[in-house]
């Protein structure tokens with residue numbers, strides 16, 4: 506009998522192809538967006554992708570928040586450490602994503618949708634700003650049935666650490682919950698990223714369903730503020746928000762919840778359930794002229810942090826690994842990591 510392949514880290518979310526091109530304020534306005542927005546595409550915005558490709562010399566690179574995170578974690582871990590799940594279409598774009606993951610050593614188990622094309626994230630680049638519009642398409646077709654297939658679920662059971670990107674909460678909460686419940690029942694770490702402001706804002710109930718299972722929650726300062734605003738928590742101080750989020754209800758009582766809030770070049774905050782003090786870890790900021798692209802900084806941070814969790818590091822060491830990888834990633838175009846590989 507074939508033995509079950511096993512990878513310690515599983516990431517779940519939306520596999521997307523990033524279509525990134527230099528735009529301008531007029532283009533952002535034309536597609537009804539605001540600078541630095543992250544939105545799900547409405548029908549009137551679907552022309553953006555061809556516009557970027559045909560008129561803005563757009564580059565096509567592998568994206569999707571937690572897929573970037575999976576690739577980043579694998580960058581820091583021994584071979585065969587990471588696998589990734591999501592839904593793609595039956596097209597060339599899906600092959601591009603498969604190739605990118607293969608090159609970086611991430612094993613993928615995509616559900617392939619027969620009808621919808623692979624999802625796309627249009628990125629309008631203006632200076633250091635990134636305005637993003639996502640057409641989920643096939644990524645929106647992920648189904649619990651795929652996760653529960655015998656050969657997949659065996660691999661889930663063989664994994665040790667689970668990460669769900671918050672964008673998946675618009676897609677298939679039952680799949681996120683299946684991983685969350687399994688992690689809690691077996692006392693394995695379950696990590697959740699808030700992904701973008703619109704998740705705590707418009708998918709508050711879905712987030713509230715999964716959060717009690719989260720042993721670790723990642724957010725940037727804006728996502729943390731939005732979570733506070735939509736949950737009636739005073740939003741004056743980010744450390745206070747971190748503490749409140751850390752101390753919300755938790756299912757697996759064997760692990761206190763850890764909340765990690767990144768704030769760009771400002772210190773990374775860590776609050777642990779039941780602890781009074783919020784730890785601050787300063788960021789060794791790089792010069793502005795060394796920054797190529799801050800897109801995916803948070804994904805890369807989560808990746809380094811996850812690599813630490815898989816290696817059973819201290820929280821401090823996990824934060825340092827996250828900051829190290831984020832710093833490398835912002836010196837690359839798109840959500841990417843440098844080759845030849847740098848070692849931590």
Ligand code: ADP
Nearest residue numbers: 725767768769770790791802803806828831832
């Ligand atoms: P997001 O991409 O989700 O908005 P942040 O902007 O908070 O995430 O960035 C995540 C992490 O990336 C930061 O905590 C920091 O470690 C790293 N980072 C961001 N900007 C810089 C910078 N200029 N120099 C070095 N590290 C940075």
Ligand code: MG
Nearest residue numbers: 725768769802
């Ligand atoms: Mg940021």
Ligand code: MG
Nearest residue numbers: 700725803804
């Ligand atoms: Mg982010």
